[in-house]
Amino acid sequence: MGDALNVGIIGAGKISAAYATTLARLPGVTMTRVADLDAGRAAALAADFPGVRAGAPDELLAADDVDVVLNLTVPQAHAAVALAAIASGKHVYGEKPLAADTTEARSVLDAAARAGLAVGCAPDTVLGTGLQTARSSLAAGDIGTPVAATAFMVTPGHERWHPSPEFYYQPGGGPLFDMGPYYLSALVTLLGPVRRVTGMTAAPRATREIGAGPRAGTVFPVNVATHVTGVLEHAGGALSTLMMSFDVWAGQLPRIEVYGSAGSLSVPDPNHFAGPVRLFTATAQEWVDVPERAGYRDAARGYGVADLARSLRDGTPPRASGDLAYHVLDVMERLLEAAGSGTSAEVTSTCTVPPPVPFGAVPGDA
Known part of the structure; x- marks a missing residue:
């Protein structure tokens, strides 16, 4: 090479x-x-x-x-x-x-x-300024000891816009396997590996219909859970509540929030590389923006x-x-x-949380 x-x-x-x-x-x-x-x-x-x-x-x-x-x-x-x-x-x-x-x-x-x-x-996406800045804030102790987190991804389903969406509704797909990796990778990066889980699932509709492209109107079967809720126990003790759904038309839920002994942290959409990180502390009693301070810029x-x-x-x-x-x-x-x-x-597997990305680093150098 x-x-x-x-x-x-x-x-x-x-x-x-x-x-x-x-x-x-x-x-x-x-x-x-x-x-x-x-x-x-x-x-x-x-x-x-x-x-x-x-x-x-x-x-x-x-x-x-x-x-x-x-x-x-x-x-x-x-x-x-x-x-x-x-x-x-x-x-x-x-x-x-x-x-x-x-x-x-x-x-x-x-x-x-x-x-x-x-x-x-x-x-x-976890390498961008959004998640890396949030990680830096947690490491600095801005919200004290993390106690819990929430992670929500809700959408009516990808068949509305994808011209060949069938694979999203087969094993290996669904909201958990499609979008879950963004949210779970973020949670593991922020709070460490997971040691135990519990949850419930549903599949309210047996079929879906393609809504866009040359195959619009085609009906196909659903063979996975399309609404998944769960609670994750991280090795460090924090509990994360997860909801992944292809069955919600609209919601005003936070993407990811982390709650600590001294405050709360609002984390941007983990499907994107950047976004606002907001901090609420017990002393300030108001939400403030956290300046970018870690991660690959323009990733x-x-x-x-x-x-x-x-x-x-x-x-x-x-x-x-x-x-x-x-x-x-x-x-x-x-x-x-x-x-x-x-x-x-x-959860019998574990992993080492990757080292943080220095602010403004170039991918080939740091």
């Missing part, structure tokens, strides 16, 4: 353009190839980036000018593509979740460990790939790591298990 990490994208779907645009401006990474089972989609994406070649996935996996595979396939294919990349001697950075289940995810991490290769995984999807490049150069773990993604996946699985049994479930 030379000075830059050569990146090949497998999966030229809706999110791929956002990644490609970011990679084109970041130091330490060079996008070289794009592949998709639909050759036309791969060619269309590559055409927007001079020097990038389009082709089939097998061609990309065999290519000498690809060091890391950026896996942007649907969740059900995440593990198979990751394992194929590792077998080809390439590092992997994938979209969330890490795999459809923890058994598949463990096979990916174990294969990478045997091969001496790195695994990174979205979301990398966007793809910063996790650049951070992976930095980690390989420095010999340190990536911040958006496979271990963090595995723990988040384990928490989600255990939450559904607890909901099914009507009890609580122990």
Whole structure:
């Protein structure tokens, strides 16, 4: 590998353009190839980036000018593509979740460990100024000892805008597996790993209807829970209340709030890299904005790939790591298990919270 990490994208779907645009401006990474089972989609994406070649996935996996595979396939294919990349001697950075289940995810991490290769995984939104500033505030003791947190994501469902939304309603999808990784990665980053969960789920509608695009009006089945509530017990003792739903038309709930012995912290939407962080303390008795003081500025999807490049150069773990993604996946699985049994479930995995991102750092340098 030379000075830059050569990146090949497998999966030229809706999110791929956002990644490609970011990679084109970041130091330490060079996008070289794009592949998709639909050759036309791969060619269309590559055409927007001079020097990038389009082709089939097998061609990309065999290519000498690809060091890391950026896996942007649907969740059900995440593990198979990751394992194929590792077998080809390439590092992997994938979209969330890490795999459809923890058994598949463990096979990916174990294969990478045997091969001496790195695994990174979205979301990398936790590396932006929003979550990192909130993390800095907690570390400074601005709200005292964290006691509890809330995390809410509510929407009527992605079929309103996505032209092919069926995978959101199959195993590996649903509001918990689709949006949960953003919120859970944020909660783990802020409050540490989770050791026990309990929860309940519902699926009020057996079918959904596509609302946009050439297939508008198509009805398809729902095979996952579309409303999930849970309580998470973090290893440090704090309790987080979680609600993820594809069944709510509108709400004025906070995205994430953390409550401490001396105040409260309002955290921005973890689906974004930046946003206002607000602080209420027992002494001031009013909400005030916390100035940005940590995190990658102007970050966007793809910063996790650049951070992976930095980690390989420095010999340190990536911040958006496979271990963090595995723990988040384990928490989600255990939450559904607890909901099914009507009890609580122990989370046997853990992870090391990645080091903070210094304010204004460049992904290739810090």
